[in-house]
Amino acid sequence: MAKSQGSVPEPGAGKEWTDSLSRGRVPGPRLDQQRVVDGRGPSTRSVHAGTYEDPGTGAVGTPVFQTTTFKFTDDTYDAFDQGHIRDVPIYGRYGSPNQWTVQEKIASLENTESALVFSSGMAAITTTLLALTNHGGHIVSSRDVYGGTFNLLREDMHQLGRTVTFTDPTDIDAVRAAVRDETQVLYFESLTNPLLKAVPLVELGKLARERHLLLVIDNTFLTPIHLRPLEHGAHLVIHSATKYLNGHSDVTAGAVAGSRKYVDRIWSQMLKFGGSLDAGMCFLLERGLKTLALRMGQHHVNATAVAALLDGHPAVHRVHHPSRPDYPWTWLHEVCPDGWGGMVSFELKGGDETAFKLLDRLRLPVVATSLGGVESLVSLPFNTSHSFLTASQRAEVGIAPGLVRFSAGIEDTEDLVEDLEQALAGL
Ligand SMILES: *Cc1c(COP(=O)(O)O)cnc(C)c1O
Numbered sequence: 001m002a003k004s005q006g007s008v009p010e011p012g013a014g015k016e017w018t019d020s021l022s023r024g025r026v027p028g029p030r031l032d033q034q035r036v037v038d039g040r041g042p043s044t045r046s047v048h049a050g051t052y053e054d055p056g057t058g059a060v061g062t063p064v065f066q067t068t069t070f071k072f073t074d075d076t077y078d079a080f081d082q083g084h085i086r087d088v089p090i091y092g093r094y095g096s097p098n099q100w101t102v103q104e105k106i107a108s109l110e111n112t113e114s115a116l117v118f119s120s121g122m123a124a125i126t127t128t129l130l131a132l133t134n135h136g137g138h139i140v141s142s143r144d145v146y147g148g149t150f151n152l153l154r155e156d157m158h159q160l161g162r163t164v165t166f167t168d169p170t171d172i173d174a175v176r177a178a179v180r181d182e183t184q185v186l187y188f189e190s191l192t193n194p195l196l197k198a199v200p201l202v203e204l205g206k207l208a209r210e211r212h213l214l215l216v217i218d219n220t221f222l223t224p225i226h227l228r229p230l231e232h233g234a235h236l237v238i239h240s241a242t243k244y245l246n247g248h249s250d251v252t253a254g255a256v257a258g259s260r261k262y263v264d265r266i267w268s269q270m271l272k273f274g275g276s277l278d279a280g281m282c283f284l285l286e287r288g289l290k291t292l293a294l295r296m297g298q299h300h301v302n303a304t305a306v307a308a309l310l311d312g313h314p315a316v317h318r319v320h321h322p323s324r325p326d327y328p329w330t331w332l333h334e335v336c337p338d339g340w341g342g343m344v345s346f347e348l349k350g351g352d353e354t355a356f357k358l359l360d361r362l363r364l365p366v367v368a369t370s371l372g373g374v375e376s377l378v379s380l381p382f383n384t385s386h387s388f389l390t391a392s393q394r395a396e397v398g399i400a401p402g403l404v405r406f407s408a409g410i411e412d413t414e415d416l417v418e419d420l421e422q423a424l425a426g427l
Helices: 042-048 074-082 097-109 121-132 147-156 172-178 201-210 260-273 279-289 292-310 331-335 351-361 391-397 413-425
Strands: 114-118 138-142 163-167 183-189 214-218 236-240 254-258 316-320 343-348 377-379 403-407
Touching: 042 097, 042 292, 097 114, 097 254, 097 279, 114 121, 114 260, 121 147, 121 183, 121 214, 121 236, 121 254, 121 260, 138 147, 147 163, 163 172, 172 201, 183 201, 201 214, 201 331, 236 260, 254 260, 292 316, 292 343, 292 413, 343 351, 351 403, 351 413
Parallel strands: 138 163, 138 183, 183 214, 214 236
Antiparallel strands: 114 254, 236 254, 316 343, 343 403, 377 403
């Protein structure tokens, strides 16, 4: 059984620690009652992997274990004695059958040993970054990351003794130049918000290996259906499960997945920060996950149809979508040939005023923040997700006037396209 207590590296004390911990390679945690599915397709995995088969009732779905504590057995005492308390049900914050069920589904989808679920994406990010770095450590990231992550990196990390360098996430030379002796983590998003910049994942993986760094990828926008970063050199993959993984705009949750060596270390940090996920939310997330592959297919079809309509439309200046011929980061197509999720962004010729008019005229998409739900959502980055940046910082990351962010839902494609057509026609 794997022990959970990782010794944190001394700053600048060589980088061998990332690879030298001789951990047990036991996947999970999982109970004997949980289904194990290996080597099947993504829908088979998300429907069956980890599902708890209740021996008493034969219930087909995982019951909700609405309990915060579990009766001690000989196994519990053994676990305390041998230090593998992540593997037995003890206490709600430490782990529960409902957490283990969703974690097993996510680990199976990401094709890795272990996962952890959290009470939000930000809980996953904060806990992971603080577990993998220490006082004196350095992180390389980018200004293009999610606003909450950017604020954590910019406002809090230096107070906690970690320094951060922000680079252009698409420029591997800039990332390489930012690495120092104290660097411990490279932190990037596989596809950024809202311009869908793709990071050079394979190159980042190589750099991480060369310099003994941990590569952490927030894969919220692509999900394991489109991209599995761990297969391309990342050490850990993070999700805001609030978005596509749950997919119904009704759960706030987060996840991290990777080998047990790292996830166990993040787990022991999670025990202290306390951002674990409640059993009821696990149940909803489990239910959402079962249709992930089906939903991602339709999100992709819809986003691509919306991008095609927008490209060349007289009211539109520019479309940001991997399906368009002028999309600059073509390495995305190599690691991710089948789809890119449901996000599209575009610049309207008339600037932000025209963008407000478009939002007023749309009938189907809801004007709201967030993304990845079954319903289409639309918002303007300048006054929402990127309002914390100054105008010149916005220009620097490419947020132009009139930029609209569109999260295509799973509605019928022709209905979405027709609605957008009528809204654009009146501008
Ligand atoms: C929404 C989001 C987050 C934060 O997730 P929460 O569940 O809202 O805490 C992190 N990263 C990305 C890319 C996101 O879109």
